[in-house]
Amino acid sequence: KPTKERQRLPVVPLGIERDEFMKALKELGEQLGEEHVEINDKPLVDGWYMEHPNTHDMMTILDEEELVASAVVYPSSTEEVQAIVLWANKYRVPIFPISMGRNLGYGGAAPRVRGSVTIDLGRRMSAILDINPEDYTCLLEPGVSFYALYEALQARGYSHMWIDTPDLGGGSVVGNTVDRGVGYTPYGDHWAAHSGLEVVLPTGEVIRTGMGALPGNNTWQTFPYGFGPYSDGIFSQSNFGIVTKMGMTLMPNPGGYESFMYTFPHEADLAPLIDIIRPLRIGNILENVAQLRHVTQAIAALGQPRSDFFPGGDDDGGALSDDVVHAAATKHLAVGDHTWAYYGMSYGPDHIRKHKLALVDAEFRKIPGAKKVDPATLPADDYYFARDRIAAGIPDIHELRWVNWTPNGAHVAFSPVSPIRGTDATALFKLGKDTHDKYGIDFFPAFCVGLREMHLIVEIVFDRADPERRKAAMDCLREMVDKAARLGYGEYRTHLVLMDQVAGTYSWGGGAIMKFNERIKDALDPNGILAPGRCGIWPERYRGRGWEM
Ligand code: ADP
Known part of the structure; x- marks a missing residue:
């Protein structure tokens, strides 16, 4: 250094x-x-x-x-x-x-x-250009954070509208959306919730997508498609343009909400539980991105260093054993010695929530030992309350706590996508756990259930000042990406240093999709100046010259 x-x-x-x-x-x-x-x-x-x-x-x-x-x-x-x-x-x-x-x-x-x-872009282009209280939409510049949008709605007295926020609320709504980030209300798929872009192309022209192409329109933020090919897609997770404005839809205040948390005792409960979640989620009884978190992550969310959990501070450098994890959980957490915690939220007025929550309760209790946690028994800074805020569209930064896990804590994610099936959950859990054990890394899995798919989000927390731990994190990630691809799983999003590898796993038809992306890249950006290599897409000038990693 x-x-x-x-x-x-x-x-x-x-x-x-x-x-x-x-x-x-x-x-x-x-x-x-x-x-x-x-x-x-x-x-x-x-x-x-x-x-x-x-x-x-x-x-x-x-x-x-x-x-x-x-x-x-x-x-x-x-x-x-x-x-x-x-x-x-x-x-x-x-x-x-x-x-x-x-x-x-x-x-x-x-x-x-x-x-x-x-x-x-964010430093000086941070205007909320419009909030429309009738259409429930807004138009944003890149520098508007989730916090800023939330505060603007409060300041204008628009309590009939909610925003959706990801785990950390300090980021840009535009940045998160173009990278296809997610949040935890029913509007959690940010890309699906946007409507209309203004984009500066790599040659300097400006376009407006969807209805934005029609001069004098009043539907840019209400109808995302316009006429002709739907071009927005090529500006997400790419390097084809610079987004300078984006429309976003806002959620109606549901008229009531209620978080709930269940815990399940055994690691092996994962598969039957995921199979129980699937029809509830697809049928919209579970209405938001459901989160099933492993107890190790709940321990890390306490915000204490891992060394605190070894008897006598005796950190042996390897991954925490199950015994240590369960001893720590019993001592520090409401989940006690249970292994999985499910965080969800039910929306709507009381009588509507009651019906849905009763269905969830009956289904979840099919797992022997399942427990519903009473929030009144939790300390005020429990992770439950951070999940509660986020599922209600209130920005938060509690999630950052687990970087205290190691000195100089940093994190990097492995996030494969699968159907909502017990067999897939078990396969990915085992893949992650075995690979983490091999590299002596604590395993923090959380299953985030979209509508018909789930992302397994595994955050590796490492000491960024220690080259050996950085390398272990990288090696572990690279190995997981390859192993997952061999089983047919791909990442939904990835870190800059893994983009070539992850793009390489999407190789059907002799890499047909990358050839298509490269052709678009070369047509739009003949000099190859815009974000070369992002998402594994290299312009002609860089290709085959050893830039990939
Ligand atoms: P956030 O502030 O939400 O963390 P970033 O600004 O870091 O988001 O954006 C994530 C990534 O998405 C960036 O590294 C960049 O590659 C891409 N990106 C972000 N904003 C734009 C934009 N306005 N136009 C094009 N690409 C963008």
């Missing part, structure tokens, strides 16, 4: 001389205002979630200097984004747009290509 105090020599993107690059930056400064072009020559400071850096990944899994920006620029308008894109084409400089850069666990603010110029 470089010493933090020294001035750093800024990284220069490959293919341009240092002097020419500095001159080019100066030229860009003349267009944007020189204070809006920052060369990255300061020490790399990690900060924390709410004061995160925009120059690199604060939770890096490689050496921090690997995926680092050469400079950060701050446009204030779509026109300035266009100007930056034209400038990047002129000098063949890779640019990497972020909305707020709080994409923790997936690369944070880091660019995929070292020395890219990061476009921090």
